[in-house]
Amino acid sequence: MPTDAAVDIPAHIDALYRSDSRRIRATLIRLLGDFDLAEEAVQEAFVAAMAQWPRDGVPDNPRAWLVSAGRFRAIDRIRQRARFDASLAELAWRLAEDEQEVAEPASGIEDDRLRLIFTCCHPALAPEAQVALTLREVCGLTTEAIASAFLTATPTLAQRIVRAKGKIRDARIPYEVPEGPALAERLDSVLRVVYLIFNEGYLSSSGESLTAPDLSDEAIRLGRLLVELLPEPEAQGLLALMLLTESRRAARSTAEGELVLLDAQDRRLWNRALIDEGIARVETALRSRRVGPYALQAAIAAVHAEAPTAADTDWPQIVGLYDVLMRVEPSPVVALNRAVAVAMRDGPAAGLALIDALLAEGELADYRLAHAARGELMQRLGQRDGARAAFARALALTPPGPEQRHLAARLDGLA
Amino acid sequence: MKYLCLVYADESTLHSLPDSPEDAECQAYAEQVAGSGRMLAAEALEPVATATTVRMRGGKVSITDGPFAETKEQLAGFYLVEAHDLNEAIQVAAQIPAARVGSVEVRPVRQLQV
Numbered sequence: 445m446p447t448d449a450a451v452d453i454p455a456h457i458d459a460l461y462r463s464d465s466r467r468i469r470a471t472l473i474r475l476l477g478d479f480d481l482a483e484e485a486v487q488e489a490f491v492a493a494m495a496q497w498p499r500d501g502v503p504d505n506p507r508a509w510l511v512s513a514g515r516f517r518a519i520d521r522i523r524q525r526a527r528f529d530a531s532l533a534e535l536a537w538r539l540a541e542d543e544q545e546v547a548e549p550a551s552g553i554e555d556d557r558l559r560l561i562f563t564c565c566h567p568a569l570a571p572e573a574q575v576a577l578t579l580r581e582v583c584g585l586t587t588e589a590i591a592s593a594f595l596t597a598t599p600t601l602a603q604r605i606v607r608a609k610g611k612i613r614d615a616r617i618p619y620e621v622p623e624g625p626a627l628a629e630r631l632d633s634v635l636r637v638v639y640l641i642f643n644e645g646y647l648s649s650s651g652e653s654l655t656a657p658d659l660s661d662e663a664i665r666l667g668r669l670l671v672e673l674l675p676e677p678e679a680q681g682l683l684a685l686m687l688l689t690e691s692r693r694a695a696r697s698t699a700e701g702e703l704v705l706l707d708a709q710d711r712r713l714w715n716r717a718l719i720d721e722g723i724a725r726v727e728t729a730l731r732s733r734r735v736g737p738y739a740l741q742a743a744i745a746a747v748h749a750e751a752p753t754a755a756d757t758d759w760p761q762i763v764g765l766y767d768v769l770m771r772v773e774p775s776p777v778v779a780l781n782r783a784v785a786v787a788m789r790d791g792p793a794a795g796l797a798l799i800d801a802l803l804a805e806g807e808l809a810d811y812r813l814a815h816a817a818r819g820e821l822m823q824r825l826g827q828r829d830g831a832r833a834a835f836a837r838a839l840a841l842t843p844p845g846p847e848q849r850h851l852a853a854r855l856d857g858l859a
Numbered sequence: 860m861k862y863l864c865l866v867y868a869d870e871s872t873l874h875s876l877p878d879s880p881e882d883a884e885c886q887a888y889a890e891q892v893a894g895s896g897r898m899l900a901a902e903a904l905e906p907v908a909t910a911t912t913v914r915m916r917g918g919k920v921s922i923t924d925g926p927f928a929e930t931k932e933q934l935a936g937f938y939l940v941e942a943h944d945l946n947e948a949i950q951v952a953a954q955i956p957a958a959r960v961g962s963v964e965v966r967p968v969r970q971l972q973v
Contacts, residue, residue, distance in 0.1 A: 568945060615967045616860050618944035626946070 453498045461490055464507055466584050470556040472514050474619050479581065479609050481518050489514035557582070558673040559619045561666070565634040566617050573608035574637045575644075580605055583662045593644065593659055621674070631674070635682045635738060638666045642686050646693070660690055671725075677732035680725050681739025687722035688745035691715040703846040707754035719749045737773040740765055759789035776807040784817050792821040812841035816851060823858065832858045861899065861968035862948035863939050867932040868961025870906050880956030885936075888956055892940065897951060903936040932961060939968075 465486055472482035489510040503509040522536040564577040576594075579585045585593075591601040611617065622630045645659025667683035695713035696704055704710075726746045729739035744765045751757040766782035779802055787795020799818050808814040819834030832855065839851045873879060885903065892898045907926040914921045926933065935957060942948040945965070952963040 566945075568949075615965075616944045618946050620944075620946070622946065626950075 453502060454494065456502065457490065457493050457497060460493075460506055460510075464510075465490070466582070467557055468507060468510050468514065469581075470560040471511050472518070473560060473581075474556050475511070475515050476518050477619075478613070481521070482514075484521070485514035485518040486510075488517040492517070555621070555673075557669065558621050561634055561670070562621050562630060563612060563617060563619050565630075565637045566612075567630070567633045568615065568617055569608050569611060570604070571637075571640075573604050574633070575640055576601055576604050577608050578637055578666070579641065579659075579662065582666065585662070631676060631678065634670065635678060638663050638670070639682060639686070639738075641666070642689075646689060660686070660693075664690065677729040677734050678736040678738050680729040680732075681736060681742050684722045684725035684729060684742035685738050685745060687718045687725065688742055688749055691718035691722065691749065697846060701846055703850040705850075706748065709754075711753065714749065719746075722746060723749065735768070735772070737769060740769045740772065744769075757788070759785055763789050776802060776805070777811070777813075780808060780811070780814050780817065787821055792824040796821040796825065810841060812838045812847075815841065819854070828858055860942060860944070861939060862942050862945075862951075863937060863966045863968060864948070864952045864955065865934060865964040865966065866936040866938070866955055866957045866961060867930075867964065868935045868957055869931065870933050870935065873935060873957070873960060876960045878959040880959065884956045888954060889938075892938065892951055897940045897942060897947075899939040899941055901936070901938040904934060907933045935961060 468489065469482050469486045472485050473479055476482050476485065492513045493506075493510060497503075519536050526536055561578065561582055564581055565574045567574075569577065572594075576590055579590045579593075580587060587602050587605065588598050590596075591598040594601070621627070641659050642663030645661070645663060664683070664686050667679070667686055670679045671683050691714050692706075692709060694715070695709035695711065698704060722742065723746045726739060726742045729735065730743060744762055747758050747762050747765070762785045763782065766778065766785055769778050770782060780799065783795050783798035783802065786798055796818065799814060799821065802808050803814060803818070815834045815838035819831045819838060822828075822831035822834055835851055835855045835858065839848065839855060842848045842851055882903075889898070889901045892901065910924075910926040912923045912925060912927050914923075938951065938955065940948060940951050942951065945967075948965050948967075952958065952965050955963055957963075
């Protein structure tokens with residue numbers, strides 16, 4: 445320590461807590477096989493550090509010290525409980541036997557965070573539990589914060605987390621990063637959770653509740669962590685997609701909270717740093733030649749980001765990217781977006797024909813954006829009655845919020 | 860850890876869909892699982908038309924025709940396997956030939972507290 449150690453060490457421990465306690469907890473979850481025991485062990489390890497380090501100095505490898513201190517305290521705790529419950533005695537004995545694994549905890553610490561993500565996002569858990577557990581255990585958000593972000597009652601959310609932890613324990617969901625063909629499948633599940641968290645933050649920030657913690661930031665942080673630990677093209681693609689979407693945040697609503705569509709946004713408000721990083725990451729993902737849906741959506745966002753004005757948008761390229769996306773992961777929503785891009789490239793009549801055909805297939809009949817897009821194109825073609833009917837249908841399908849107000853304004857404009 | 864993999868399928872189509880497995884394929888897979896050392900037991904079941912439900916109420920046995928619950932898919936067979944964790948059990952379950960036309964419910968076996 446450069447200056448008075450007795451003053452500096454508590455501050456050092458405090459900083460270490462903020463930067464490393466999640467990693468340490470992830471490793472302790474693996475070593476102890478129990479979320480709650482690991483949580484207590486982390487707290488106790490830091491308490492022990494506060495007591496010992498000012499006296500004995502900071503150990504050479506503070507993280508390894510904390511992991512092993514936490515582990516010993518957990519074993520003590522289990523031994524104490526074992527006096528009342530014989531089945532725990534064996535557990536304490538088994539944990540104490542695992543010396544070898546603990547000998548090199550520092551090397552596995554990053555892998556433990558990745559294992560934790562895969563465990564929390566295991567498809568055997570309910571989707572809403574995957575999201576809650578990831579935010580709680582990987583991001584370290586409080587149960588209260590997660591509940592308020594998802595407009596759920598805290599006890600409901602807490603119960604969801606308890607139930608998920610119970611299933612992890614009882615059905616023995618392993619603490620591991622899957623290998624081989626299972627990895628791609630399970631990575632999909634992880635990426636879906638991260639993207640869901642991102643969208644919840646991105647969409648809710650324009651919604652009525654602005655008090656939610658910044659879920660988009662958490663999702664981007666998770667995306668960065670994934671790319672760092674597992675640089676798969678789709679992990680890069682998702683991170684790029686989130687960065688490019690996030691870059692438009694300041695431009696996508698007015699000071700009054702009204703929605704501003706992409707073509708009307710003031711592009712000077714777009715965040716260049718996020719765009720540059722997003723584009724660089726899309727390029728990395730595309731170079732891999734294993735291009736997936738996230739990288740393609742990010743590539744589309746990048747084309748928008750590169751256009752100085754809406755009129756300069758390279759629509760032929762966007763249609764081309766949607767064509768590839770339709771081959772990789774066809775869905776009615778992708779087909780709708782492609783139809784809108786075709787309208788921009790070839791004129792509204794061409795796009796309208798595609799949208800009408802999609803609506804005739806039925807799957808998009810209750811999808812508000814299909815009707816809004818139809819209204820938009822009909823208005824451009826001067827079909828006022830049709831446009832009014834389409835916007836009215838979209839309005840009826842849209843929940844209260846900025847999007848609903850935007851549609852109501854469009855409808856008023858056609859009156 | 861033991862897992863019971865319950866194979867459910869719509870009996871009316873179980874053997875007649877393009878993806879329906881032949882008995883020989885089911886037998887071959889059972890042998891493969893046995894060869895991997897994970898198998899504890901596996902059997903296919905006769906249709907639910909042959910099922911009898913038994914209850915003991917107030918010291919009296921009640922016997923009724925048919926399965927315990929009328930469902931869209933019926934229990935058609937099971938595997939009882941030994942697996943290290945859920946991922947391993949899922950791997951075994953996913954390859955059960957009938958999973959192509961039905962569903963496999965994977966349930967950990969509970970240790971009785973005695």
